[in-house]
Amino acid sequence: MPVGAVIEFSNITKRFGDVTAVDDLSFTVEPGRVTGFLGPNGAGKTTTLRMLLGLVSPGSGSATFGGLRYHDLPHPLATVGAALEAASFHPGRTARNHLSIYATAAGLPQARVAEVLHLVGLSEHGGQRVGGYSLGMRQRLGLACTLLGDPGVLVLDEPINGLDPEGIKWIRGFLRDMAAEGRTVLVSSHLLSEVQQSVDDVIIIAKGRLVHRGPLSSLETQVAPQVVVDSPDRAALASALARAGVVFSQGRTGLLATAADPARIGHIAFTAGVEVSALHRQKKGLEDAFLTLVEGSDSL
Amino acid sequence: MLLRAIRAEFAKLLTTRIWWVLAAVLFGYIGLLSGGLAALFAGIQSGAIDPSAAGTGSQSTPPLGSLPPLVYSFASSVGYVFPVLLGALATTGEFRHQTLTPTFLANPRRAQVLGAKAITLFLAGGAFGAVALLASVGIGALVINAFGVDTLLGDSATWALIGRTLLAMALWAAVGVGLGVLVPNQVASIVIVLAFTQFVEPLLRFASMFTEATAGIGKFLPGAASDALVGASIFTVASPVGGAAAALDWWQGGLVLLAYAAAATIGGYFVSWRRDVT
Structure with missing residues (x-):
């Protein structure tokens, strides 16, 4: 052998x-x-x-x-x-x-x-x-x-x-x-x-x-988890998240909150009185992790 | 180890079609030329053809006795382009088809691979020489004999010429290997072989014949060295200064040709062979 x-x-x-x-x-x-x-x-x-x-x-x-x-x-x-x-x-x-x-x-x-x-x-x-x-x-x-x-x-x-x-x-x-x-x-x-x-x-x-x-x-x-959250009133949701100090970005299907627990995002929306139409953890595949690593090298 | 490398190079040469295509064309070309010119000259010598009718004039008719070697030497004086092509294709093919990768993976000693290739092609060039002689001597002697002119095949000098022709053809294939590593681009390599052997060198040799000084340089051209090695050629016969004075000794011609092969191969090793294979 x-x-x-x-x-x-x-x-x-x-x-x-x-x-x-x-x-x-x-x-x-x-x-x-x-x-x-x-x-x-x-x-x-x-x-x-x-x-x-x-x-x-x-x-x-x-x-x-x-x-x-x-x-x-x-x-x-x-x-x-x-x-x-x-x-x-x-x-x-x-x-x-x-x-x-x-x-x-x-x-x-x-x-x-x-x-x-x-x-x-x-x-x-x-x-x-x-x-x-x-x-x-x-x-x-x-x-x-x-x-x-x-x-x-x-x-x-x-x-x-x-x-x-x-x-x-x-x-x-x-x-x-x-x-x-x-x-x-x-x-x-x-x-x-x-x-x-x-x-x-x-x-x-x-x-x-x-x-x-x-x-x-x-x-x-390697990849920070993300939560997707959306509301009929996306602007109100955005300002509520901003007030709570959550980092987020505009996604195609809603707001993408970085490094957050869905329960916490739900709570923020609830206390702000904003109606939530979608709330789930973003499933990031290995391929995304790979791409993030590879693209991240631009800043090296 | 070197023997293994040589066996692999022989296997490479014999597993594609180019060797027998070139050998077949070589045989046909030299056979036709030797047969045709033997018929013309032997016809004139024997009186079967009237010199004035042939349009050659009695001046250009070779002196009696030199006709058979002249015809036999077509094998190398005209056929030498074939072993050069074979050698050049054997090396440039490795670059063109990217087979240098598996070649150097199987044997990372690159100088050994190139040495094995040169030795292999030297032997294959000798085989091409045998094919060319089969055409020039085989067909040439038949035709000469048919006109009742002595074929000189009983003469030991004729057989020495045949042996030196084999050596010349072998050396030419090694020159081709050297050219192939010096100019790894296959198309460029073929163009150089054809342009140099069919046009540039004949012109240079012819031009150099007219004065003693240039003849001294011209005899070191590879084709002239090869003809000197073989000992007879349409060129040495046609020289206005006198063939014998303008040519090298046969062994000098052989060494000059070997020097061309060695210089090109060693130069090519540094130019292309030991470079990165990407």
Whole structure:
């Protein structure tokens, strides 16, 4: 059984000209868990992963697997399997030949080619040229490539992009299984909702900087609760809330009171003699927490 | 480790269609040219074709005995563009199809990968040389023999020329690898290969032939070095200054061509190969 290694980023930084793509990132990714690496498009996720894999050289800092840089791994494909967003296939080559080339280059047995094609459900299409593949099939071929060396660490950049619902369900189960076997699984995405059903931990970056890290549940506490309250006489309600010192904003369906208990808002309206037509706690999802964190980075 | 890298590069080369498409065109082109010109010259030499009717004049007819090597050398003097293209496509394809990512993931030792590619293409270029010789010697000798002119295939000098042609074609493929890393844009690379081999260099070589000073420089052009290595070419025959004086020794020609391949490959390593793969 392959053993997962700890991925460690320490103070890694990358500039492209005047643009700082990745700014002093430090975090660790533990084995046995699925870690979501999240951030909006352009946040620096792909650059960070490419630095981890030795494809892009960091300006400063380092990224290691169990203390070793990718370049120093004795058997890179047997330690780390990586699928990056770019479609890295020659369209005129068959999937089987594509896999066979990299198995040869990494000194892996050719028997693995048929095994990994079977694992990702491409056995019947192995002899087909990749140029004729759908986006979902290419994603699966990318995954097959990561599994060639049966590695303890998986690094997947936007693996859910382009998958059909069945494929999404499949990959969620796949990620959970890989982590349950003790592997380290790092999955990037620009949408939390895409991965929230499969990740244990989240690392969120925006504009190249770390904005949040921790278990998925830690996101919920990030967002202040809000109460939606409305009245036929919204102006009277607003002045009553203002007099009581409640911070609020105008929402589409009423007033949004920040950090408040619905009972207290009801009481304020009652004592002010204002009729209340709606009063409920705003359900904020994880996605909102994620967006708040990411957008909040503007003020950094 | 290097052997593994070379095997992977061979697998890359043989799993797309470009190698046999180029090899087929090479065979057809050289076969047609060698057969046609062998028929023309051998016809004149044997008296089957009247020189004035051919419109060539007796002046341009090669001296007796040099005809077979001239025809056989079409394999490299005309066919060398094919191994260059093969080499350039092998490297630029990695950039174009973004296969550098899986390549460097499987083997992060980038210099080793490039070295393996150069060695692989050197061998593949030799194979292209064999294909080209099959056309130039195979078809050329058949035609020459049909006119009753000696094919010189019993002559060891002819076989030495054939061996040096294989080496020249191998070196040309390595030059292509170097060009591909120096100019990773595939379209630009192909345009440079075609423009330089078909137009720029022939003109430069021809222009340099007219004075001793420029001939001294012109013989270091890659095509001239290649012809010197092979030992016979339509160019050395047509030179007004005199082919032998204007050309390098065969081994010097080989070293000059090797130097071009090495300089381009090493330069390209720094220009593109070791850059960030994004």
